[in-house]
Amino acid sequence: xxxxxGIQPSGExxxxxxxxxxxxxxxxxxxxxxxxxxxxxxxITVTQDPKALRERTLxxxxxxxxxxxxxxxxxxxxxxxxxxxxxxxxxxxxxTSFSELQRMTQFKDKANREGTTTLGLxxxxxxxxxxxxxxxxxxxxxxxxxxxHLELTRNLASRFNTRFGATFKIPQAAIAPAGARIMDLxxxxxxxxxxxxxxxxxxxxxxxxxxxxxxIRGAVTDSGSEVKASSRKxxxxxxxxxxxxxxxxxxxxxxxxxxxxxxxxxxxxLAETLIAYLQPIQNRFRDVASDRGEIVRVLHxxxxxxxxxxxxxxxxxxxxxGFLPR
Numbered sequence: 067x068x069x070x071x072g073i074q075p076s077g078e079x080x081x082x083x084x085x086x087x088x089x090x091x092x093x094x095x096x097x098x099x100x101x102x103x104x105x106x107x108x109x110i111t112v113t114q115d116p117k118a119l120r121e122r123t124l125x126x127x128x129x130x131x132x133x134x135x136x137x138x139x140x141x142x143x144x145x146x147x148x149x150x151x152x153x154x155x156x157x158x159x160x161x162t163s164f165s166e167l168q169r170m171t172q173f174k175d176k177a178n179r180e181g182t183t184t185l186g187l188x189x190x191x192x193x194x195x196x197x198x199x200x201x202x203x204x205x206x207x208x209x210x211x212x213x214x215h216l217e218l219t220r221n222l223a224s225r226f227n228t229r230f231g232a233t234f235k236i237p238q239a240a241i242a243p244a245g246a247r248i249m250d251l252x253x254x255x256x257x258x259x260x261x262x263x264x265x266x267x268x269x270x271x272x273x274x275x276x277x278x279x280x281x282i283r284g285a286v287t288d289s290g291s292e293v294k295a296s297s298r299k300x301x302x303x304x305x306x307x308x309x310x311x312x313x314x315x316x317x318x319x320x321x322x323x324x325x326x327x328x329x330x331x332x333x334x335x336l337a338e339t340l341i342a343y344l345q346p347i348q349n350r351f352r353d354v355a356s357d358r359g360e361i362v363r364v365l366h367x368x369x370x371x372x373x374x375x376x377x378x379x380x381x382x383x384x385x386x387x388g389f390l391p392r
Contacts (some may be wrong), residue, residue: 069094069204069240072103072145077122081269081340082248082258085311087207090240092134094207100140101201101372102130104365107145108194111187127361129271133349144366145197150376154196155382156188158222160292161229163193171215189368195219198237200376205240213239221387230386234379248308251285254300272348275341282337283330293324293332302329309336312343 068392071091073083094100127142135142145151167173170191191214198219200354203326204303208216216239223234250256250267258268267282273281288299295303295317309332310320354361385391 067098068101068200068201069098069205069207070101070103070201070237072197073126073130074109075104075106075119075123075126075262076109077118077125078260078270078272080258080260081308082254083250084271085155085233085308087131088133088135089298090207091130091140092136093206094178095136095139096136098205101203101375102135102140102142102368103145103148103197103372104130104143105145108190111184111190113337116123121125124358124361125355127365128351128355131354131361132347133271137364137368139193141371142364143372144365147365147369148200148288148373150200150373150380151193151196151233151385152170154195154200154380154383158192158195158199159189159386160227161222161225162189162218164211166218167191170218171214190220191215191218195222199234200379201372202235202375202379203237204235206237208241213241216380226383226386231263233382233386241298249300249304251281251304254286269340271344272351273344278341278344279337282333285333291328293327293329301347305332305336309339312339 071087073079073088077090091100091102104121105324106123115319115346123144131137153292167188173188173190194215198216199222206216214236220236222229224235227233248258250258250262250264250266251269252264253262256267257264258269263269266284271282273319273346282305285305286301287305288301292299293302294308295306297303306317306320309315310317313320315323324335
């Protein structure tokens with residue numbers, strides 16, 4: 067069984083990324099053949115400074131290695147190092163209707179934020195489909211906001227198979243049962259994000275203990291003082307979700323632990339739990355980030371492993387659609 071997932075090289079990875087997706091990457095290595103890509107082709111759908119992009123790419127790779135992505139068990143690689151991604155994306159573009167891409171809600175959101183629209187941003191979901199289908203992935207970890215893109219991927223795979231013969235495996239969504247959507251600490255109606263309105267809305271995996279305490283203590287709460295998960299208490303529910311996952315307890319057990327304690331005591335406990343949890347990750351990050359040459363070597367080895375699978379798939383695609391062999 068094979069799993070494929072990716073993340074854009076933003077340089078910083080926040081707690082929502084980790085809880086919702088990246089910790090599952092590490093766990094999946096135990097049972098599945100794992101391919102994890104740094105989506106630098108996706109990154110350039112919006113304006114990037116070249117020097118900053120290189121730095122963020124190295125930093126993101128270092129964080130992934132620090133949290134436990136193991137190059138001996140997983141292929142960790144750059145999207146741009148495997149040319150088959152762009153080539154398959156073009157082929158799939160020729161099977162995708164304009165109206166299908168117009169319906170993508172993430173495109174509308176990003177276009178509104180950017181103020182300008184490029185063809186790359188518009189066709190982003192097709193490149194994402196190519197990422198997945200190249201590796202004949204069985205499972206694709208996705209958040210709720212990515213389900214629409216995976217459905218397009220499934221539709222394109224089925225369309226290709228119907229028109230040209232069985233070529234692609236139809237991937238299934240793998241959505242974490244708990245913590246898949248960690249919310250902004252300052253606005254619990256929105257997902258935790260690097261582009262949140264307040265810099266205190268996100269916890270970064272590299273935040274200092276003082277920064278973590280400040281952000282958790284300043285996190286918004288709901289009316290009352292009861293530490294209890296409820297649809298009427300979205301802010302406290304979000305904090306309880308974080309605490310229960312990091313402390314390996316159920317939400318119910320966490321509620322019982324802080325029964326009658328009030329928000330202040332709960333927040334202090336959450337902050338200290340978070341600091342202790344992140345400390346070994348931060349220590350490994352400093353070690354990994356200090357050897358950039360090794361990070362590059364890891365990415366090159368991962369690309370070689372990925373390319374072997376991707377090239378095989380693309381050859382089958384070309385044969386199916388009638389291209390002459392080289």
